[in-house]
Amino acid sequence: MTKQYPNDLMGLSHEEYDMAVGIMGRTPNHLELGIFSVMWSEHCSYKSSKKWLKTLPTKAPWVICGPGENAGVIDIGDGQAAIFKMESHNHPSFIEPYQGAATGVGGILRDVFTMGARPVANMNALRFGSPDHPKTRHLVAGVVRGIGGYGNCVGVPTVGGEVNFHPSYNGNILVNAMTVGVARTDKIFYSAAAGIGNSVVYVGSKTGRDGIHGATMASAEFTDDSEEKRPTVQVGDPFTEKLLIEACLELMETDVIVAIQDMGAAGLTSSSFEMASKGGMGIELELDRVPMRETGMTPYELMLSESQERMLMILKPGEEHVAEAIFRKWELDFAIIGRLTDTGRMVLKWNGEVAGDLPIDPLALAAPEYDRPWVPTPPPAPLGDVPAPKDYAAALKTLMSCPDVASRRWIWEQYDHLVMNDTMQRPGGDAAVVRVADMKKALAITTDCTPRYCYADPVQGGRQAVAETWRNLNSVGARPLAITDNMNFGNPQRPEIMGQFVGCIQGMAEACRALDYPVVSGNVSLYNETNGKGILPTPAIGGVGLLDDLDHMATVALKRAGDVLILIGAVENHHGGHLGQSLYLREVLGREEGPPPPVVLAAERRDGDFVREQIRAGRVDTCHDLSDGGLAIAVAEMALGGNLGATIQVPADTPAHAWLFGEDQGRYLLAVPEQAEAAILIDARKADVPAIVIGTVGGNDLTATGYYTISLPELRHAHEDWLPAYMAAPR
């Protein structure tokens, strides 16, 4: 006899369905099957990635809470903690860019204030398709508007981010949003339920029919009809979120919360399961008490809705009225919808009748974990000869105006990056710097990844993504503390994609260990594929560091004519820079080839520590790390930042184009007063740090002697005009 399966397995495989029947001891009903489906979706269960995520280092003396809670928590001194996480909203943002991006911001904000932190900064990491693709302009406009629309209204500054364009994202854009909050270390809230008989309380907005099965949708590839999935996209209400932030933080000042969890992906289902499972409790919910946006809703819809701006709390018995008064004051819904039990089961009632009854731990903990087959990415063929440009000035302008380097001003001027009055470094620098309110210290925040490196060599690319955030934090003078990762990949059921994932994780783990820079939170987004074509592997990293003393901070802008430019860090061989996978190769010569630049972690650590200490000692106030486009682009960005020219000398025994545009890793450019030069060079020699003087600051032009001279206004036009012109072109 052949087995009978329901027609709609809601995304579960036959094997998973069999497991579900085994756990239930009977055939699950429609509601129960829906719960299995979302709980075991890739999005909620991390079933393909868990094995590898476990290999990332997550501990350090300053880590208060690593992965597994709503967000990561690190100690920043003075009884304060920084709480942060990055999360993807890729699939919904492609289907409906405004709401997809907006609710991505809303969701990550909730992950952070759920734990007791006031959100102080938003960041993002965005990837779009080729600028020539007919949908790209529309998606950029919608995503930027959505991020701004939500963040601006809730009054949390959006202080920075990164944007790439590449054809591999034509059918799958990436929208990764990050929030950083600040809490008191003695007021951090966790999600483990406790206390038999305690009330399960629902607060926030009412539940509607939006986002049903969103987590399942986000766990599948796209096909040509993906736009028909629009009803699975949630709709955001930043005003309610603002009220929810204020109400929750006000309640957290009292002493009545036992546990709290936001309702994110898979809504009431995953929040209630996670809280109960972490606390080893059972839970009984009376679903008819859930505040509903419309009549006629079913238990299935209530459990699977991903309506936004909702939280679940366990309150101390007899104290419910304290919370209710606060939520009523903020005009938010408040409902006691159930209680904790000692049965270890989730019992879902509907008007007194049992509508579903599932064991909690077997379902939550027995989520499948796959060791997906994978193949290592073959090493890229060595790069042949790379010709020099005929016209160096034209090459520099091409790079400064190419989509991956051009100024992002058009984007960040649509984000309120100043509200809260603590933005010490606005977007456009190496890292955003946000003062900790009323303190002399600040948090530095950056998001980075170079997907073309990850594609060519996942291990080096994984290292580079982590190292680049570390460098950006050093560059402002901050001590890098920890990262959050947002792993965006294609279909993990293809061994070569799984191989990219495994390689990137390996490289990230190596870098985290070498730099004492653990992972404290993260998110995985797989199935970023359309019709079998995957994105470039994109492990976006969000790094957070601490500036102890705001008086010793560096920025990229050149500040004084007469300053000396000192290059820290070595090129791979002293005859020239590394051009494999460089932007010069891609943008000037139209080739995406070769191995990416290697990241040498011991040198990375030594040189980065040196730069940071020079800034912290008050010797250096102008610093930029070298990344996309190499040295020439870094000098140009520093010159435009300060509206002050510079002249650099290309060493005589070097191919100039490789020296100017090579993307060798682990390097920084400092601009220091002439009288400080000698001491810095001596210190560098003592620390075995490569340091050479390459030029001076001054004038109104940018010059590489013998190769190019470009006026700053001309350079500024090249850099500033591309994005506004692109966005203004007819759709």
Place this chain on the structure above:
Amino acid sequence: MTTAVIVFPGSNRDRDMCLALERATGQKPLRIWHQDTALPKADLLVLPGGFSYGDYLRCGAMAAHSPIMREVKAAAARGVPVLAVCNGFQIATEAGLLPGALITNSGLKFICRNVSLRVETSNSRFTRGYNAGQVVSYPVAHNDGNYVVNADTLKRLEDQDRVAFRYSDDAGVVTPETNLNGSTANIAGVLNEARNVLGMMPHPENATDPQLGRPDGGPLFAAMLEAMA
């Protein structure tokens, strides 16, 4: 001396404003909830920035009808100074405290950046710390700051010296190119006829902390407090 900041649900620069007032006065301002029906005695009332009630209707339209606004209007009529910034300016026009209306920026986008403003009059308790013609730099952060008045009202505003700030360039030259958001005659801030209410889109409260840049908003706060003393 007592200052009071009105807090609506969705206000989000109330904290920034309180910090600036505290920096200037040395005292924490009172925070007045929108549902309150009485105002404490205060020497200055402030309507802060944000997205009151989400601004899902016209910006400021809901807040203008909240219980506390009756009291704010009565106080303004008695001569109590009122500073209305950004969303506060939108609320003030909706409540009839100031003429005109604020519509969506001509570029149809939210704009956050520093702008140069030419001070048009030093004849007010808010702007007497500046010289007319002086250029100051404040941040803006708004989607709906396009100030619109008809020709008669504009003439009256100009004849009565009630334009407080205009969007200009760094040298104080006011042209269509320096018009940030499409506002009538580049107007960034206006006074009521009694000169005790100032509405403006830019954020002087975000330009008072030297650590964050040029503290050009400082003289505005200093002047208000001097007038109260």
